[in-house]
Amino acid sequence: MALRRGGGALGLLLLSAACLIPPSAQVRRLARCPATCSCTKESIICVGSSWVPRIVPGDISSLSLVNGTFLEIKDRMFSHLPSLQLLLLNSNSFTVIRDDAFAGLFHLEYLFIEGNKIETISRNAFRGLRDLTHLDLRGNKFECDCKAKWLYLWLKMTNSTVSDVLCIGPPEYQEKKLNDVNSFDYECTTTGTYTDDTLPYQSVSVDTFNSKNDVYVAIAQPSMENCMVLEWDHIEMNFRSYDNITGQSIVGCKAILIDDQVFVVVAQLFGGSHIYKYDESWTKFVKFQDIEVSRISKPNDIELFEIDDETFFIIADSSKAGLSTVYKWNSKGFYSYQSLHEWFRDTDAEFVDIDGKSHLILSSRSQVPIILQWNKSSKKFVPHGDIPNMEDVLAVKSFRMQNTLYLSLTRFIGDSRVMRWNSKQFVEVQALPSRGAMTLQPFSFKDNHYLALGSDYTFSQIYQWDKEKQQFKKFKEIYVQAPRSFTAVSTDRRDFFFASSFKGKTKIFEHIIVDLSL
Numbered sequence: 001m002a003l004r005r006g007g008g009a010l011g012l013l014l015l016s017a018a019c020l021i022p023p024s025a026q027v028r029r030l031a032r033c034p035a036t037c038s039c040t041k042e043s044i045i046c047v048g049s050s051w052v053p054r055i056v057p058g059d060i061s062s063l064s065l066v067n068g069t070f071l072e073i074k075d076r077m078f079s080h081l082p083s084l085q086l087l088l089l090n091s092n093s094f095t096v097i098r099d100d101a102f103a104g105l106f107h108l109e110y111l112f113i114e115g116n117k118i119e120t121i122s123r124n125a126f127r128g129l130r131d132l133t134h135l136d137l138r139g140n141k142f143e144c145d146c147k148a149k150w151l152y153l154w155l156k157m158t159n160s161t162v163s164d165v166l167c168i169g170p171p172e173y174q175e176k177k178l179n180d181v182n183s184f185d186y187e188c189t190t191t192g193t194y195t196d197d198t199l200p201y202q203s204v205s206v207d208t209f210n211s212k213n214d215v216y217v218a219i220a221q222p223s224m225e226n227c228m229v230l231e232w233d234h235i236e237m238n239f240r241s242y243d244n245i246t247g248q249s250i251v252g253c254k255a256i257l258i259d260d261q262v263f264v265v266v267a268q269l270f271g272g273s274h275i276y277k278y279d280e281s282w283t284k285f286v287k288f289q290d291i292e293v294s295r296i297s298k299p300n301d302i303e304l305f306e307i308d309d310e311t312f313f314i315i316a317d318s319s320k321a322g323l324s325t326v327y328k329w330n331s332k333g334f335y336s337y338q339s340l341h342e343w344f345r346d347t348d349a350e351f352v353d354i355d356g357k358s359h360l361i362l363s364s365r366s367q368v369p370i371i372l373q374w375n376k377s378s379k380k381f382v383p384h385g386d387i388p389n390m391e392d393v394l395a396v397k398s399f400r401m402q403n404t405l406y407l408s409l410t411r412f413i414g415d416s417r418v419m420r421w422n423s424k425q426f427v428e429v430q431a432l433p434s435r436g437a438m439t440l441q442p443f444s445f446k447d448n449h450y451l452a453l454g455s456d457y458t459f460s461q462i463y464q465w466d467k468e469k470q471q472f473k474k475f476k477e478i479y480v481q482a483p484r485s486f487t488a489v490s491t492d493r494r495d496f497f498f499a500s501s502f503k504g505k506t507k508i509f510e511h512i513i514v515d516l517s518l
Contacts, residue, residue, distance in 0.1 A: 033053075034049065037049065042059065043060065043063070044060060046064065049070075050070055052070075052077055060081055060083060063087050063088070064088035066091055068089075069092075071096070072097070073094055073096070073101040075101060076103045078101075078104065081105070085109050087105070087108060087110070087112070089111075089113050089114075090116070091114070092116050094116060095120065096121075097118065097120070099127070100124060100125075102126065103127065106128070106130060111132060113136065114140070115140070121151060123150035126154065132158075133161060134160060134162075137162065138164070144170070145170060147517060148517075165179070166178070167181075184517065189513055189514065189515055190513075190516060191448055191513055193476055193478070194510060195509055196509060197238065197507075198505050198508070201223070201228075202221060202224075202500075202502060203221050203500040204221075204251055204485070205220040208255075208489045209255035210257075214231060216229055216255070217239060217489060220250045220253045221250065226250060227247065228241070228244055229285070232491045234492060237492065245266055247266055249268055251267050251299060252266070252301065254304060256311065258329060262278040263275055263276065263278075263288060265302050265315075267296070267299035268299070272290055273296055273299055274289070275287075275289045275290075275291065275333075275334060292336060296317050297322035299317060300316050300317065300318040301346075301347065301395070302314070302316075303360075307374060310329065312327065312337065314351075315327070315349075324349060324362060325339050338380055338381060340381065344362070344364045344367060347363050347364060347365060348394060348396060350397060357374065359373050363393045364393075365392055365393075368386045368387055368389070369393050370385070371384045371385045387409070390417065393411055395409075395439065395440070397410075397440070398442075399443075399444070399449070404421070406418060406419065407421075409440070410439055410440040415434060416437055417431055417432070418432070429470075434453055435455070436456040436457035437456075438455075439483060439484060443487070444488070445511050448465075450464055450465070456482050459478065460477070461474060461477060462477075463475055478507075480499040482502040482503040483500065484500045486498070487500075
């Protein structure tokens with residue numbers, strides 16, 4: 001740590017300290033004044049001392065330690081001087097200031113710490129200095145890294161007048177003032193995931209919803225022929241069984257909340273698809289209505305959306321005989337509102353707001369993804385374009401980062417894509433190798449943005465958005481057997497994502513944020 005020393009500066013500081021001593025002080029030498037010190041009734045000045053004077057009157061109001069040889073400021077090091085109003089610690093050899101170093105100095109107003117060899121100031125070093133009005137840290141240069149984050153925040157909040165704190169590093173902050181650093185939030189945090197739980201069953205989709213301050217998860221389990229609804233237990237801090245909707249080869253469970261009513265659309269490969277409603281009197285979901293078998297033959301995806309405060313959902317049908325169909329709520333139930341194109345075997349439907357206009361993007365292995373736009377006059381979706389050169393796309397998912405619209409496009413063979421809307425068209429941002437991928441799912445926790453690329457042939461990859469490079473970088477490998485969906489779920493200040501597995505066990509991963517400044 002760089003120091004600035006000089007006899008002139010030292011003399012001025014000692015003179016300043018003396019000027020701050022109340023004029024009523026009567027100068028007389030104390031009987032036990034240490035040999036390295038100069039003492040008066042209310043002040044002590046020590047030069048070259050290796051310790052803090054201990055046997056002194058309790059009404060000493062000023063203490064100056066200069067060129068001292070002690071190596072640290074320990075906790076409560078000055079607590080035997082409760083009347084101190086001024087403490088000057090200049091050009092000493094100490095490198096560390098411990099937590100509660102100045103504890104007990106309830107009346108301290110002036111604290112000078114200049115030109116020392118400080119390497120570490122503990123985050124609670126200044127705790128208890130309730131009357132502090134002036135702090136001088138000149139001549140000390142700090143590494144403005146994560147360990148200085150607490151000081152940066154303290155400087156922002158304190159009511160004391162504090163001299164400028166200069167940074168000696170890292171290079172991007174060299175010779176800058178600590179106060180001028182934008183933020184330590186990005187540099188001083190890292191994220192991680194670990195397996196929090198494993199559910200002993202296969203699944204193909206996971207949906208989450210909130211109702212009456214509680215968090216729920218609906219899991220489609222075709223092999224067990226049910227839709228399992230889990231509830232977050234705020235006491236046990238885990239997910240517990242809440243209800244079980246039975247059916248035949250259930251491939252999708254999608255919750256719809258309208259006013260205080262909770263519905264679940266249950267899409268089945270056999271026996272038709274149905275809508276269930278939560279019945280308070282039965283404390284379970286009961287069948288509410290059927291969905292026409294003639295329109296939906298092989299459901300592959302359910303997408304919920306709102307237009308002009310009206311509730312819709314679409315079921316993408318992947319059979320040649322079926323029709324991807326939009327359904328609308330009419331206060332009594334859901335009815336077929338619009339059937340979309342035939343014979344295209346849609347595998348996914350995504351609702352997207354593009355420049356304030358409502359769109360649907362339909363994916364199919366038989367053609368490139370097509371874009372339909374909502375016509376406000378006819379109140380129907382009409383063809384609007386496509387995403388060219390993107391054959392064999394299984395699914396398209398939309399997400400936003402810093403108010404910019406992005407798409408993730410899943411491809412089983414070749415590279416999956418990340419694309420960005422540039423106000424005219426979608427342009428490629430990044431290609432991700434994805435042989436055997438059935439899902440490329442975006443999800444976010446606060447300002448951390450991720451893509452989960454699920455593979456049938458190898459480990460699944462979690463990518464994290466790099467703000468500087470403006471691309472996704474590899475973050476973590478996880479093993480999920482035949483993953484079909486990744487779903488983010490947040491509750492009680494804890495963040496999870498569920499990974500469904502078509503051939504293995506469903507897994508729950510917890511997302512954690514580690515503060516590197518601690």
